[in-house]
């Protein structure tokens with residue numbers, strides 16, 4: 001995306017970060033008539049937003065449900081409702097953005113091998129149903145009708161009908177293109193080094209020039225907490241380097257987003273036929289550059305788990321593996337709102353499932369800039385909610 005030669009003297013809004021959150025925000029604001037500068041230190045969608053596994057999540061994740069318990073899961077329900085609302089946007093997003101994002105929503109399967117897990121899966125389903133989603137438990141026969149490839153050892157599955165998949169590499173650039181078409185200016189290879197409130201505006205400092213804007217949206221993913229700290233706000237964001245791999249294309253086999261109750265796994269088949277295998281297995285961090293690297297032991301473990309539930313994949317070659325940095329928050333809920341320390345600056349980060357949340361994150365952040373009532377209640381998501389604890 002070509003950067004304009006000369007930036008305006010002042011923008012209504014500067015958006016920092018060209019991942020799905022920032023691009024969706026720039027799109028919403030530009031189409032509402034705001035003058036927008038989108039600043040990205042690399043290229044659009046090259047960090048987490050372009051490296052993720054493309055799962056469109058709508059269920060409470062099983063691992064935190066088991067390890068953190070039902071109390072945590074109840075607290076997570078507002079975030080789950082947020083994901084559900086964002087999933088609705090995904091259904092029509094390809095048409096809206098004029099790009100086929102390869103979205104399908106056939107539902108998600110949480111495969112269960114060990115009968116002892118069933119009471120937990122049922123309790124999780126009951127909570128999901130409380131949010132109005134028709135999650136249900138499938139017995140072995142019902143499961144095999146949907147997933148004949150599932151290993152004989154799989155005895156049941158939770159089914160969450162709202163889930164699906166998309167091609168992650170397409171989404172952020174599609175939002176950015178539509179933002180530009182609506183008048184936004186995109187400055188790539190433009191690293192923001194400071195965000196400084198000044199009289200009546202905010203200055204956004206980069207190595208080549210300083211931008212001025214009425215308001216700023218921080219959508220900088222793993223850099224968010226450092227940038228907010230410069231404004232006196234303490235945001236609790238952890239970095240979690242994780243990895244994904246893809247097989248060579250195989251015949252159409254798997255139509256759902258697949259998880260496993262026994263160990264970490266997400267598995268789905270992309271339209272191209274490749275099977276994407278992930279689930280949050282840890283990557284390494286290059287000590288010199290700080291960038292994530294694929295960890296071979298993790299890759300082997302991830303593949304072992306995948307073959308446990310889908311043994312038919314044993315003949316498929318893994319052709320690519322990559323790593324990215326995901327983000328966590330202490331309660332796994334998003335950080336989303338206007339900073340207490342500077343009401344011209346708004347922050348947005350949805351941990352772990354930020355691809356799914358991206359379209360609604362953009363809508364909410366735009367509403368904050370426009371000083372409109374956000375489409376969802378943001379009180380559970382206050383960015384500085386951990387500051388006082």
Ligand SMILES: Cc1cc2nc3c(=O)[nH]c(=O)nc-3n(C[C@H](O)[C@H](O)[C@H](O)COP(=O)(O)OP(=O)(O)OC[C@H]3O[C@@H](n4cnc5c(N)ncnc54)[C@H](O)[C@@H]3O)c2cc1C
Nearest residue numbers: 017019020021041049052053055192221324353354355356
């Ligand atoms: C391997 C992996 C698999 C995942 N799988 C899934 C999945 O299947 N489904 C799902 O929903 N989510 C998944 N996620 C999470 C999801 O990818 C992220 O939550 C989401 O992409 C976050 O989007 P973002 O725009 O907020 O952040 P990012 O995509 O990280 O974008 C932030 C942008 O800000 C830029 N930036 C940072 N600092 C500066 C600066 N100083 N100046 C200018 N620009 C700056 C960065 O270069 C980056 O492009 C996964 C994450 C990873 C790493």
